[in-house]
Amino acid sequence: MSAGSAAVPVNAEQTGRRVEEVLDRLAASGDPAATAAAEELVRSLMDFYGAGLARILHLLSSAPGEPPAGLLGDELVASLLLLHDLHPEDRDTRIARALDSVREHTLEVVDFEEDSGTLKLRAQSSGGCGCGCGSGADARQAAEAALACFAPEVRAVDVQTAPAGPALLQIGTGPAPTRTR
Template sequence: MTVAAASSRVDELLDQLAATADLRTAETVEELVRALMAMYGEGLARLVGLLSGRSGAPLDALLGDELVAGLLVLHDLHPEDTARRIDRALAAADAASYRVDGFDPATGALRLTGRADGCGCGSAEATRARIEEALSCFAPEVGPVELSSAPREPALLQIGPRPGAR
């Protein structure tokens, strides 16, 4: 389960509780969720602190995991900047052939240029979906994603003797 999906489910359950339970119960449950978030956030902070600066880059494995990376971002503990986390998302989405043409932190808009895989029959939308799912974990501050196709490289012209000519 991704962080975005889990967060959405928690919001859904809290809304359901607020609509059906008495006010005191709903407030108690919301306080419980806040306390759990604080506890897990403190645990993650200690984990990052213990692994940072160790030889062999032990933190890399955590930062490359979508769920752990998403939790670190959620708790504002992720040590990498947005650009690096976007790169991780593109790698996780198997979309490393795309390059970032621009990111607007105010709106969250991300412009990418690259070449979609596949035959073009919906592959750009499948690629966009993979990218957006990975971004929701690694860089949730990214909003709309605009994909542009890179111009095709010119075909290589082979100069040589004609077939059958010597």
Template sequence: MSAEQTARRVEEILDAFATSDDGETAAAAEELVRTLMEFYGAGLARMVTLLENRTGDPLAALIADELVAGLLTLHDLHPEDTLTRAGRAVEAARAGASVGIEHFDPGTGTLRLAAREDGGCGCPSTMDATRQRIEAALSCFAPEVTAVEMPRSGPAAGEPALLQIGVRPPGAP
């Protein structure tokens, strides 16, 4: 289908919505088309910018970009396999947290992460924030990952941390 044919078909569909008795649905359909056009327009503009005056491997520039990589993945055009893309997402999102990929189960979509030996806090709140960053990155780079299992670390992994609050005696520095 050519661009002209596609544009004509979209207009026909929007006109059909407009002539229906449901103005709310027609407005939603127009908003959907406008949003998709903006999304794809931004992706194409980014591709042009990334490829303009580019030397070296042009594909490397495209797959390193979150927006373009997301579009390539969405249309099953991304040249990297799921595990490679998941690794890229985890590395980009972990921001100092000591986690890496242990296993990916394509049947369930579960990505299991493992603790690394390179330090890191391991605090529950820090690990929760890391999980959220990783899940957000995975939704773009590897949407086939539907669940993330992260290890709990520290001396009492899996148990709540004990917080001790004391009162200084009067006159203590």
């Protein structure tokens, strides 16, 4: 690709699934030599790109300041850095970055269970009825999508909807008093 051409959007999760599908098809073909060659090719390319990414991070870290936020905040770059165990941010920072990108929901981390990879979140009600009807599912889907690239160690998301607070009691004026003659 030349420097002047536009980059084609790439989804790291879909690409990973596609590579696995191709390798599975080769394995199903019954040709062990072709399967071994394909797996070696994938390993070689991973090693090559991983070394290149490590060099890029090293060169960026020798420059003054931290790596640019845009670099670490980019889903594709973050996925590549994680794939090669090169991402400079810890898990909690990456989770916070992912949840910050879910602007339509206010999500708060409650707990992360290492063994199961389950992230427990609390969704703050943002208007609506506060009954939790459907908004928790929407928040879970949005969180899962954001976390897929930034924190793949999160394998499940459990969203609890925080109560909206006490109901607002509307007090109006009573009926007009009746006049007696």
